[in-house]
Amino acid sequence: MSRVEAKVQQGQGWQSLCSRQDLVANSGVVAWVDGIQVALFYLPGEPGDKQLYAVDNRDPKSGANVIGRGIVGSLSGNLVIAAPLYKQHFRLDDGTCLEYPEQSLRTWPVRLHGETVEIAMG
Template structure:
């Protein structure tokens, strides 16, 4: 049996409000989400809480890449996560929650399951 969750796209901010390769935190309902602009057409949304410590710090992580995969490193313990999948390169037991994003009319939207 497949259970489908209702999803809602939430407008977060304008693309122009963000700096490339830098994260910003957003409160979407009761969720803290970090938005990371890699380029004008490449935006990622991840959980703002560090999977290792639980601290809300991921928007201040170090943005980089592993090959062609964009990454963010936790500012606390330096674990490196794939921005697209949430996979942790440095500790496979950790996973960073990711959210789908889209750009509509110059605004960034994040998909949240209800």
């Protein structure tokens, strides 16, 4: 269990971020949350409850806030986002970089609650 998940379970709670209408299917949008740019990816065709992902918008290699403009895809069975500048691939579920393990994106729990997108910032 990650630290953020533990805080949510201990009552830290979820906060409203935007509505489902603000999301773009199979693409990213960026939201400003507690002073951090968070890239949201909505993948309505994915099975189960993993249709929504929240990752840091800041590319660790370039330092630019561009991850939300990346291309969503699948590599070796992993849902990934390809960073726009250097094309490294980050797993959407945990932020791990496939090419450079020392790089990673911060991730947050995110969910749809009815028509509202909620995020747990820890």
